[in-house]
């Protein structure tokens with residue numbers, strides 16, 4: 001697959017690899033040229049020094065130098081040095097005759113450098129013309145290449161070392177820069193992954209580079225369209241559920257009436273089934289409607305305000321106590337004042353679903369307790385029963401829509417549709433509350449906890 005990182009790095013590294021040798025060659029040349037010129041200049045100094053020992057005695061040119069002076073002038077730490085002094089007629093006045101070749105003519109005060117050989121040594125030879133008598137004397141100074149070669153080697157090592165270091169640092173900086181630049185994609189990715197499909201949010205993107213603006217704009221457009229499509233879908237579900245409730249309720253009523261009327265025993269079982277199916281359908285329609293409303297976080301279902309959770313639960317005491325009596329359930333409330341920012345009608349739906357489950361699954365004779373209290377920054381709402389409990393392997397999945405655990409009896413009139421806890425989860429999410437399935441304080445059973453931010 002095409003990698004942006006690799007492509008960027010290639011576009012940076014290939015030019016670097018091409019430029020680096022060229023820069024290194026220039027650098028090498030810049031080091032070696034002045035160093036060589038400096039060494040050549042030293043030869044020039046020697047030539048000038050030797051020129052002082054040429055004497056002109058009325059037309060007779062002589063060269064006189066003490067052995068000591070000669071040694072002083074022509075001794076070098078690393079190179080071997082030779083010289084030759086020629087009079088205007090080309091006769092050797094002093095020095096090494098073998099330096100005579102190749103023959104050259106130089107003007108007075110003219111310098112010429114040539115390469116030659118002597119005693120198997122490659123030599124750098126300076127030919128210098130100095131006025132003497134009626135003509136021009138020639139001084140030839142030769143030097144082996146030890147110093148020059150050393151300069152080249154030193155320059156080469158310095159250049160290669162510098163290039164490697166520079167290349168390495170540049171490479172590291174490039175890799176870091178590309179990585180740093182691409183972090184933005186990781187952020188984008190994290191943002192996309194963090195999106196809740198039911199609650200898509202637009203990308204603010206303040207911390208993003210402006211190059212990504214078109215992408216973010218398109219992304220936000222897409223999100224807006226998806227949100228609209230999702231909202232329309234939720235609305236459709238809510239509308240359908242709402243529309244179905246009336247005919248389903250009449251169907252259920254008719255089935256109940258038919259059961260009360262005298263009827264042939266042969267159809268009794270069929271009427272019972274019809275009644276049960278109608279009850280299930282009414283319940284499903286009601287649950288779907290609640291879920292669709294909770295999904296949309298409908299403002300229409302009531303106000304969001306600071307309320308006392310105790311008040312919300314207290315409003316349910318009467319209705320649920322009646323049901324508890326009818327089903328021989330020991331229902332208790334332990335309520336303390338606890339302020340939260342909430343939507344009372346959504347909360348009522350959530351608590352009703354939790355009580356519904358406790359009644360349904362713990363069954364007659366069981367003990368069900370509702371508690372609410374504040375502890376520091378949190379407000380807890382617990383609905384606890386001493387029924388069969390929810391085994392750990394189901395605890396994650398029971399929050400999913402239409403999921404029912406194996407223990408679900410499904411015998412009651414409110415036949416389960418697997419939406420109750422999904423509704424609770426959705427409502428909890430709207431309240432930024434955390435849902436947990438805990439074990440009861442003592443014995444077996446289920447304790448479902450919603451924990452809210454306290455005000």
Ligand SMILES: Nc1ncnc2c1ncn2[C@@H]1O[C@H](COP(=O)(O)OP(=O)(O)OP(=O)(O)O)[C@@H](O)[C@H]1O
Nearest residue numbers: 357358361398404405408416417418419420421446
């Ligand atoms: N208090 C409880 N005790 C034991 N099991 C429970 C309890 N509450 C929920 N469950 C299990 O979790 C499953 C999912 O519950 P949920 O309320 O979502 O669906 P339901 O009760 O089957 O249907 P609905 O609530 O839509 O009528 C249930 O089928 C049941 O197995």
Ligand SMILES: [Mg+2]
Nearest residue numbers: 356357420421
């Ligand atoms: Mg339920």
